[in-house]
Amino acid sequence: MGLTRVPGLLFGGDYNPEQWPEEVWQEDVRLMAEAGVTMVTVAVFSWSRLEPAPGVYDFGWLDRVLDMLHAHGVAADLATATATPPPWLVRRHPEIRPVDAAGTRLEFGSRQGYCPSSPVFRAATVRLARALAERYRDHPALALWHVGNEYADHTAECFCEESARDFRRWLQERHRTLDGLNSAWGTSCWGQHYTDWTQVEPPRKAPGPVNPTQLLDWRRFSSDALLACFEAEREVLKEVTPDVPVTTNFMSVLRDLDYWKWAAAEDLVSDDAYPDPADPRAHVRAALSYDLMRSLKRQPWLLLESAPSAVSWRAVNVPKDPGVMRLHSLQALAHGSDGVMFFQWRQARYGPEKFHSAMLPHGGTRTRQWRETVTLGADVRRLAEVAGTTTEADVALLLDWDSWWGLEAPESMPSDRLRLHELLLGWYAPLHARGIAVDLAPPDRDLSSYRLVIAPNLYLCTPGQAANLAAFPGRLLVGPFSGVVDAADHVHDGGAPGPLRDLLGVRVEECRPIPDGGTQEVVTVDGTRLLARTWSEWLTAEDAEVLARYRGGPLDGRPAVTRRGAATYLSFLPEDPAPLLDEALAAAGITGVTGAGLPEGVEACRRGPYLFLLNHGTEPAVVPLPARTEPVTALPTAPPTALLTDLLTGRPLPVGPVTVAPRDAVVLKP
Ligand code: GLA
Ligand code: GLA
Numbered sequence: 001m002g003l004t005r006v007p008g009l010l011f012g013g014d015y016n017p018e019q020w021p022e023e024v025w026q027e028d029v030r031l032m033a034e035a036g037v038t039m040v041t042v043a044v045f046s047w048s049r050l051e052p053a054p055g056v057y058d059f060g061w062l063d064r065v066l067d068m069l070h071a072h073g074v075a076a077d078l079a080t081a082t083a084t085p086p087p088w089l090v091r092r093h094p095e096i097r098p099v100d101a102a103g104t105r106l107e108f109g110s111r112q113g114y115c116p117s118s119p120v121f122r123a124a125t126v127r128l129a130r131a132l133a134e135r136y137r138d139h140p141a142l143a144l145w146h147v148g149n150e151y152a153d154h155t156a157e158c159f160c161e162e163s164a165r166d167f168r169r170w171l172q173e174r175h176r177t178l179d180g181l182n183s184a185w186g187t188s189c190w191g192q193h194y195t196d197w198t199q200v201e202p203p204r205k206a207p208g209p210v211n212p213t214q215l216l217d218w219r220r221f222s223s224d225a226l227l228a229c230f231e232a233e234r235e236v237l238k239e240v241t242p243d244v245p246v247t248t249n250f251m252s253v254l255r256d257l258d259y260w261k262w263a264a265a266e267d268l269v270s271d272d273a274y275p276d277p278a279d280p281r282a283h284v285r286a287a288l289s290y291d292l293m294r295s296l297k298r299q300p301w302l303l304l305e306s307a308p309s310a311v312s313w314r315a316v317n318v319p320k321d322p323g324v325m326r327l328h329s330l331q332a333l334a335h336g337s338d339g340v341m342f343f344q345w346r347q348a349r350y351g352p353e354k355f356h357s358a359m360l361p362h363g364g365t366r367t368r369q370w371r372e373t374v375t376l377g378a379d380v381r382r383l384a385e386v387a388g389t390t391t392e393a394d395v396a397l398l399l400d401w402d403s404w405w406g407l408e409a410p411e412s413m414p415s416d417r418l419r420l421h422e423l424l425l426g427w428y429a430p431l432h433a434r435g436i437a438v439d440l441a442p443p444d445r446d447l448s449s450y451r452l453v454i455a456p457n458l459y460l461c462t463p464g465q466a467a468n469l470a471a472f473p474g475r476l477l478v479g480p481f482s483g484v485v486d487a488a489d490h491v492h493d494g495g496a497p498g499p500l501r502d503l504l505g506v507r508v509e510e511c512r513p514i515p516d517g518g519t520q521e522v523v524t525v526d527g528t529r530l531l532a533r534t535w536s537e538w539l540t541a542e543d544a545e546v547l548a549r550y551r552g553g554p555l556d557g558r559p560a561v562t563r564r565g566a567a568t569y570l571s572f573l574p575e576d577p578a579p580l581l582d583e584a585l586a587a588a589g590i591t592g593v594t595g596a597g598l599p600e601g602v603e604a605c606r607r608g609p610y611l612f613l614l615n616h617g618t619e620p621a622v623v624p625l626p627a628r629t630e631p632v633t634a635l636p637t638a639p640p641t642a643l644l645t646d647l648l649t650g651r652p653l654p655v656g657p658v659t660v661a662p663r664d665a666v667v668l669k670p
Contacts (some may be wrong), residue, residue, distance in 0.1 A: 003302055003338045004076045004143040004245055004269045011377050012340025013359050016304065017065050018049050019348060025065070029072040030347060031360060036377030040069065040345060041304065043132075044149050045111060048086035051128055051618040059135055064364050067142045070372035075305070076145035076249075077341075080132060080233050082125040083149035084111040088123055096121045101158040116225040117166035121455045122232050128164050129233040133240035137380045146304075147248040150272060152256040157222040159202045168197050170221045172257040184488040185213045213489045219405040223258045231621040235456035247611055249304045252289035255408070260403035260442045263296035272305035272343070277326060278318040281429075283331060283603065283616045288428045288438075289454045290335030292399070295440040300388060303332040305343040307368060309357035319357065322368065323663035326376045327614060330665045333380075334605035334612035338387050339532035340380055383647055383667060389608025390597060393437040394451040394590045397424055400443050403460035406489050408479075417534050418573075423456040426573070427479075430581050433651040435592030435604035445471045445658035457481040458500075460489065466499030469567075475588045476567040477580070480535050481511065489665060497569070505544030505564035506570065522560045522572060524548040528579050532560070534573035539571040581629065596624045602660065610647070611668040615660040623658045 492498025
């Protein structure tokens with residue numbers, strides 16, 4: 001049994017039958033069967049159709065849709081339909097429309113136009129969720145609850161009066177007293193001392209840079225406010241249908257929401273992923289977000305939406321080349337998804353997404369797109385046994401939302417070139433190229449299952465997090481500008497690396513951002529030349545060995561990389577982290593899943609006993625597989641000389657290196 005009540009891997013997409021006459025529905029289910037669809041997401045934006053007037057429900061059409069789906073063996077990921085409040089609710093309560101930072105109240109006519117803190121909106125969503133749950137609690141098609149849609153899409157924050165009141169309540173809980181708030185926000189700076197709670201407002205557009213702690217608290221609050229919307233609905237669903245799993249679709253590596261907190265409130269993690277076909281490195285970015293999804297609950301997750309080909313919301317919407325939809329889908333499975341789902345089933349004829357690709361395009365079944373949809377459905381069926389299997393990673397990259405929010409405060413940092421997503425990718429990409437499984441982890445989780453932990457940046461670091469890192473027995477690599485501030489964004493006593501000082505044995509005297517395009521040379525003790533870009537530091541090694549020093553300029557001869565015990569500190573951003581990474585990997589005894597290097601563009605992932613080899617390139621790739629002749633940990637259940645079978649073709653592979661065709665994949669089973 002997989003994540004839902006549906007066995008095997010899920011296959012399907014968003015299905016919007018309310019946009020089509022009922023005659024078309026019969027064709028839909030017939031073609032769903034042809035493609036091997038097992039689950040569809042329904043009613044995501046259907047509130048105005050399901051509740052056309054306050055408390056007046058029209059479930060008839062949805063009854064027919066769910067009955068029809070069930071009769072054809074298709075399960076439903078049933079949305080609570082609360083992603084767009086209906087016009088009657090918005091006109092009755094215009095105050096539920098969100099307000100932007102400049103004070104403009106946004107009009108109806110798009111989607112997700114609600115203030116997350118609005119009690120009227122929340123109460124209305126809970127009523128609808130209850131009505132749906134009570135109506136469909138025993139419906140055999142119901143496999144999964146889909147709450148809201150892409151929280152923080154379009155509306156990540158609202159600056160209205162209601163939000164201001166909610167923010168004040170949140171602040172009172174966090175800081176208790178006005179003195180607590182004044183001290184945390186450092187209001188002695190720039191004359192912001194508050195004498196009454198009513199003076200405290202959201203960080204609306206102001207004449208100059210806004211108080212960074214106010215902004216940090218605002219980001220925490222905004223994530224929590226949306227989470228409260230999700231939780232209010234979840235509570236009702238759990239009360240009425242305790243056995244039906246609940247999810248909401250995440251948006252990959254997203255700064256707005258603290259997904260560690262969110263994932264804890266879900267039964268299963270699901271993600272919407274839209275790698276840009278125009279970006280040749282898109283699969284690396286996708287891999288990082290998939291590994292985040294897998295790490296959030298350390299269990300299989302679900303790719304709930306992806307594009308069969310082009311999207312419609314970029315400036316230029318490049319379609320996927322033949323084979324790429326299949327390859328990207330297999331990639332999600334390789335990284336732990338228990339299914340492949342799309343936006344959407346049938347391409348729309350109207351609305352803002354009429355040019356967004358779909359499993360079944362405008363041109364119908366006599367199209368390349370449809371043929372590829374059917375082929376992929378068959379592949380997903382062949383891989384059914386992969387469902388539920390997990391990945392063990394030796395390496396963790398640390399990710400903390402508080403720190404991310406602090407680091408990216410506008411207009412007040414030494415450099416605004418430090419962007420956390422890019423810093424993560426800087427380490428992730430070379431690990432990925434080496435076929436090394438990577439988890440993401442929060443800095444306060446038990447890290448003892450890893451052998452190497454990398455903190456690309458931990459700008460905000462609390463004493464508790466530092467103690468957790470100090471207790472970690474493996475190799476630790478800490479990137480620059482870490483341990484700078486505490487939870488209130490106040491610089492630690494004595495400066496960076498603050499609570500990490502004892503662990504790392506260094507003191508950062510000065511940050512020295514490097515101008516765009518500039519470089520600073522660094523040389524390791526064994527003579528390897530490295531190049532710093534973007535960032536360097538005036539570092540003092542107090543109780544640490546110096547592994548590399550700056551060469552030239554005002555930093556000439558000063559420490560650049562240090563080590564104390566198993567903890568390495570890197571005071572700059574390396575243009576190419578490979579030498580440092582390889583040293584850390586060797587010291588930790590970590591090799592890639594194939595036990596050898598990988599050709600350019602090839603991705604190798606292990607999931608349970610299965611080994612996925614994906615060739616993202618446009619030339620055939622020959623992948624050496626020493627795992628088949630030497631007993632390496634990669635395939636522990638395989639006797640050294642055993643033949644491997646490709647699950648996608650059912651064929652045993654001859655002994656020796658495996659050739660993977662361009663934009664193709666093999667899934668090896670011992
Ligand atoms: C001006 C302002 C100061 C301070 C500095 C920073 O001089 O008057 O308050 O903000 O800029 O450069
Ligand atoms: C997200 C949304 C969908 C749709 C797609 C288009 O996944 O959840 O409703 O808008 O984007 O790419």
